[in-house]
Amino acid sequence: MIWRMAGSLLWPVLTGYLLTLLLLPRRGPRWASEIFRVCLGAGLGVGLSGSLYFLILLLVGPSTIVCLLTELGLTACLAAGCWLRPVRSSVGDRVFKPAAFHWLLLTALLASLALAVPVFLNAVTTNPYGNWDALAVWNLRAKFLAENDPFWKNAFSPLLSHTHPDYPLLLSGYIARCWRLTDSIGDVVIPVGTAALFLFATVGLLVSALFTRPNLGDIQSRRRSFLPLCAKT
Numbered sequence: 001m002i003w004r005m006a007g008s009l010l011w012p013v014l015t016g017y018l019l020t021l022l023l024l025p026r027r028g029p030r031w032a033s034e035i036f037r038v039c040l041g042a043g044l045g046v047g048l049s050g051s052l053y054f055l056i057l058l059l060v061g062p063s064t065i066v067c068l069l070t071e072l073g074l075t076a077c078l079a080a081g082c083w084l085r086p087v088r089s090s091v092g093d094r095v096f097k098p099a100a101f102h103w104l105l106l107t108a109l110l111a112s113l114a115l116a117v118p119v120f121l122n123a124v125t126t127n128p129y130g131n132w133d134a135l136a137v138w139n140l141r142a143k144f145l146a147e148n149d150p151f152w153k154n155a156f157s158p159l160l161s162h163t164h165p166d167y168p169l170l171l172s173g174y175i176a177r178c179w180r181l182t183d184s185i186g187d188v189v190i191p192v193g194t195a196a197l198f199l200f201a202t203v204g205l206l207v208s209a210l211f212t213r214p215n216l217g218d219i220q221s222r223r224r225s226f227l228p229l230c231a232k233t
Contacts (some may be wrong), residue, residue: 001182008178009193011071013038017047022085032211039205041195048074050173053180054145056226061096064180109207114201120199128188130195137164139191145169145176146185149232 008229027033052070060066081142144155154160157173175194179185 001184004182004191005178005184005193009190009197011075012045012049013042013197014045015048015071015075015078016041016043018075018082019044022078022081022155028209029211032208035204036208036211037063038207039201042201043205046174046194046197048168049177050170053173053177054169057105057145060182061150062152067180069175072097105207105210109204112203112207116199116203120196124192124195128192130191134191137167137173141167141169141172142175142179142191145172145184146179148180 017038018041020041024040026039049071052074053067056063056066096176116194130139140160141155145152171194175190178190178194179187184190
């Protein structure tokens with residue numbers, strides 16, 4: 001069961017990571033670029049999987065098999081695209097010489113993670129079901145969406161106006177998808193794992209983004225090459 005839960009939580013991260021490989025060139029040191037892609041891919045993958053789950057509910061109905069096959073197909077297509085994509089030159093292909101403040105940023109990343117772990121564990125231990133938003137909005141709607149019956153549309157019932165049925169389904173759909181794949185509807189482990197995923201992805205994204213910022217000289221060179229084209233038009 002633990003491996004099934006871990007797989008259901010992390011599979012969308014792989015999908016989002018492959019998507020960033022297709023769309024983003026590598027910048028800065030390789031380790032910072034990879035952390036940036038993984039952390040950004042976590043958010044992209046969660047949103048994409050939640051949206052796909054809702055589309056499957058809308059078009060096919062509750063079906064774990066269709067959900068699995070759809071995500072397998074999407075991951076396979078992205079992996080094939082990464083394999084076949086042309087090699088592009090990028091700022092990260094140049095020799096990278098770390099400055100002194102880069103090591104300070106790496107230290108800040110490790111310190112932030114070290115501080116985040118005990119804070120997160122304390123929050124989970126004292127309040128495993130989360131606060132009002134978790135109980136009355138995200139997880140409640142996820143339970144409706146995860147049930148194996150035709151009444152999943154009750155998640156949008158006007159009787160549940162205080163649960164904000166107008167909120168996007170990116171998070172509730174993702175939690176419902178994980179519950180369906182692991183056959184553990186209502187289990188608190190999936191929401192806790194989702195919170196941990198976003199916590200550590202946010203920390204990694206904030207720090208790694210400082211390493212992978214666009215190079216000013218590269219932007220200026222592209223601007224100079226673009227200006228003659230504008231003049232001709």
